[in-house]
Amino acid sequence: MNHDRIALFDMDGSLADYDVAMRRDLRSMRGPTEPALADTTNLHDLEDQPHLDARMRFIKSHPGWWRNLPRMEAGFQIVSLAHELGFNINILTKAPSSHSSAWTEKYQWCRAQPELIEADVHLTMNKGLVYGTFLYDDYPRYMDMWLKHRPRGLGIMPATPENAHYSHPNVIKWNGTNLNDIRTAMQNAFDRVPREDLVLE
Numbered sequence: 174m175n176h177d178r179i180a181l182f183d184m185d186g187s188l189a190d191y192d193v194a195m196r197r198d199l200r201s202m203r204g205p206t207e208p209a210l211a212d213t214t215n216l217h218d219l220e221d222q223p224h225l226d227a228r229m230r231f232i233k234s235h236p237g238w239w240r241n242l243p244r245m246e247a248g249f250q251i252v253s254l255a256h257e258l259g260f261n262i263n264i265l266t267k268a269p270s271s272h273s274s275a276w277t278e279k280y281q282w283c284r285a286q287p288e289l290i291e292a293d294v295h296l297t298m299n300k301g302l303v304y305g306t307f308l309y310d311d312y313p314r315y316m317d318m319w320l321k322h323r324p325r326g327l328g329i330m331p332a333t334p335e336n337a338h339y340s341h342p343n344v345i346k347w348n349g350t351n352l353n354d355i356r357t358a359m360q361n362a363f364d365r366v367p368r369e370d371l372v373l374e
Contacts (some may be wrong), residue, residue, distance in 0.1 A: 180260035181305035189242040198232045239278035262292040313339040325371045327362040
């Protein structure tokens with residue numbers, strides 16, 4: 174492991190399947206006359222509807238909810254590759270300020286994953302301020318915040334409908350079939366010397 178080569182991984186939506194769990198629990202609370210929640214619905218958009226926002230807040234406050242989020246195996250393929258290449262694994266995550274138990278449960282979730290037993294876990298409100306060689310994150314705004322401070326950093330983004338139109342010269346998308354391309358980009362980032370431009374291919 175090379176402690177100078179730091180791999181940063183987002184938790185929710187990248188390693189832990191927040192969307193699947195939230196959709197499941199919102200559907201269990203749906204009234205008989207309410208429309209069904211589509212798999213393509215952007216959950217962030219629901220926060221603009223007071224009754225759905227209240228339900229989501231209630232769901233997230235339930236003891237054990239964060240600790241029991243399902244794994245996203247595609248994300249853990251990138252974690253395993255980072256281990257193989259010698260990166261120091263770090264987890265970056267935010268948590269609802271109104272639910273302090275979420276902070277503890279997110280840490281417990283990480284420690285329950287065999288690949289993350291020795292990972293450093295950072296609870297942060299601004300991922301852009303955290304140093305790393307690459308960031309694995311599904312959310313374009315957080316990726317942009319990080320790249321603003323790391324213009325030669327590598328971004329790896331799990332491909333989702335929500336980020337389908339996002340592109341950046343430093344970002345490669347992981348679609349489940351291009352692991353060799355991801356490996357090359359990660360190796361190049363690992364080998365890059367200070368002030369040298371990032372090369373993805």
